[in-house]
Amino acid sequence: MLRRAREPRPSKLTRALDRTPLACVQPCTDTARRPWHGAPPLVKLLIVDDDAGVVQTFARMLRLDGYEVVTALNVEAALRAIEAFHPDALLLDLRMPQIDGIALLREMRSHDDQRDTPVAIVTGDYFVDDTTVCELRRLGAEMYYKPLWFEDLVEIIRRLLPAPR
Numbered sequence: 001m002l003r004r005a006r007e008p009r010p011s012k013l014t015r016a017l018d019r020t021p022l023a024c025v026q027p028c029t030d031t032a033r034r035p036w037h038g039a040p041p042l043v044k045l046l047i048v049d050d051d052a053g054v055v056q057t058f059a060r061m062l063r064l065d066g067y068e069v070v071t072a073l074n075v076e077a078a079l080r081a082i083e084a085f086h087p088d089a090l091l092l093d094l095r096m097p098q099i100d101g102i103a104l105l106r107e108m109r110s111h112d113d114q115r116d117t118p119v120a121i122v123t124g125d126y127f128v129d130d131t132t133v134c135e136l137r138r139l140g141a142e143m144y145y146k147p148l149w150f151e152d153l154v155e156i157i158r159r160l161l162p163a164p165r
Contacts (some may be wrong), residue, residue, distance in 0.1 A: 043161060046087035047071045048078040048104065049122070050096040054146070058091060061150050062157065075099040079107065082114060089160045092141070094123035094132075102132065105139045118160035122146055 045067050049055045052073060059069045070085045072078035074096065081087070090108075094101045101121055108114040119141040126145060136143055144156055 042068060043089075044068045044070070044085060044087045045089050045091065045157065046078065046081055046085060047091045048073075048075070048096075048101070049091075049093035050074060051093070054093070058148075058153060061153055064150075065154050065157075067157065075101075075104045078104055082108065086113075087117065089118040089120070089157060091120050091122055091156075094121050094128065094143075095125050102135060102139075105136070105141055109139055116140075118142075120144055120156050120160055122148065122156075 043066075045062055047055050047058050047062075047069060048071075049058070050073055055071045055073060059071050062069050070081050070087065072081050075098070078092075082090075092101045092104060101123075105119060105121075108117065108119070119139075121136055121141045121143045122145075123143065124146040128143070133143065142156075142160070144152075148156070
């Protein structure tokens with residue numbers, strides 16, 4: 001008799017996200033329906049990573065917290081999104097194929113309207129050399145390491161954004 005392979009059990013985060021009402025998954029602008037953490041209304045974030053799974057997970061977590069999120073899987077798409085979307089902050093992967101996150105950051109900083117946009121570099125590369133870290137700091141980016149929990153991700157975004165007045 002053949003036995004079926006058991007399907008993997010979903011993680012606690014997956015189960016929590018799947019139970020979330022759809023009204024909370026979309027960007028919430030109505031303050032009465034906004035999620036529990038209370039992100040400022042209409043804060044626009046751009047997530048750039050070559051891993052679609054990371055992009056989808058981060059985007060879903062940040063939408064749950066009330067942010068408006070746009071994603072890009074490469075630098076070219078990110079540049080188009082920056083031009084069209086004018087994000088308030090960026091979450092950017094350091095290591096991507098063809099063009100890396102530092103090149104995108106340099107390009108952003110060369111434009112006056114993106115010179116002061118807060119950027120968090122999120123990487124799974126634990127062996128980033130000191131020269132790269134110094135350049136990231138010079139370009140005004142903060143660096144964080146994957147994996148990130150929901151609370152960590154929300155805290156990173158809160159640190160990036162100016163305090164509400």
